[in-house]
Amino acid sequence: MISVGISAGFHRLLAHKTYKAPRWFKNLSILIGTLGLQSTPLTWPAMHRQHHSFTDMSNDPHSPTHKGIFDTYFGVIFYQPRLKFVKDLLRDKDVLFFHKQYFKINLIYDLILFAINPIYVVYFHLFPAAILWHAEAAINVFTHMERFGYRNFDTTDHSRNSHILGWLIAGEGYHNNHHWRPQDYNFSKVKGELDITAKLINLVKI
Numbered sequence: 001m002i003s004v005g006i007s008a009g010f011h012r013l014l015a016h017k018t019y020k021a022p023r024w025f026k027n028l029s030i031l032i033g034t035l036g037l038q039s040t041p042l043t044w045p046a047m048h049r050q051h052h053s054f055t056d057m058s059n060d061p062h063s064p065t066h067k068g069i070f071d072t073y074f075g076v077i078f079y080q081p082r083l084k085f086v087k088d089l090l091r092d093k094d095v096l097f098f099h100k101q102y103f104k105i106n107l108i109y110d111l112i113l114f115a116i117n118p119i120y121v122v123y124f125h126l127f128p129a130a131i132l133w134h135a136e137a138a139i140n141v142f143t144h145m146e147r148f149g150y151r152n153f154d155t156t157d158h159s160r161n162s163h164i165l166g167w168l169i170a171g172e173g174y175h176n177n178h179h180w181r182p183q184d185y186n187f188s189k190v191k192g193e194l195d196i197t198a199k200l201i202n203l204v205k206i
């Protein structure tokens with residue numbers, strides 16, 4: 001569920017603006033993404049837009065070709081957002097609210113979980129966030145590694161598709177399809193490619 005929040009909210013709605021969503025869905029997906037502890041709804045799109053602007057080049061914030069597998073996997077933690085990539089989002093009151101209140105929102109969520117049962121902080125926050133963090137790191141590393149997965153489109157970068165990562169991580173594993181048409185919210189391009197996030201967006205987009 002958190003990966004759908006990141007995928008539908010942070011990625012396809014905020015970073016790429018691939019569809020229009022009702023405000024309740026926009027804020028719900030941003031809230032879920034915020035609780036995913038991947039970074040704020042301003043920082044995440046900044047890094048991702050930089051990735052698309054400089055894919056597999058030296059300015060790419062997470063290119064296994066240039067940064068190596070280890071730095072691509074763990075280095076994103078230390079990413080300093082370049083705000084020139086998110087000038088539009090700096091004018092979005094909803095995004096700014098979740099960006100500014102990022103730590104407070106997560107703290108309040110933890111306090112609520114702790115009050116119900118302290119172990120719930122692990123079960124319903126830290127553990128799923130850790131799984132998601134590894135999933136996102138796996139996307140950044142493996143879907144830009146030559147000889148991994150397959151390609152449908154001859155893009156200028158090294159992007160690859162993976163059924164395993166696509167099925168497990170809300171369609172995000174179809175990364176070559178995504179780099180081919182970043183403005184398309186549907187990452188599934190051929191039979192057998194399951195993009196759960198696109199199916200959800202079909203239900204809520206306006």
Ligand SMILES: [Zn+2]
Nearest residue numbers: 051159175179
């Ligand atoms: Zn990519």
Ligand SMILES: [Zn+2]
Nearest residue numbers: 016048178182
């Ligand atoms: Zn993208």
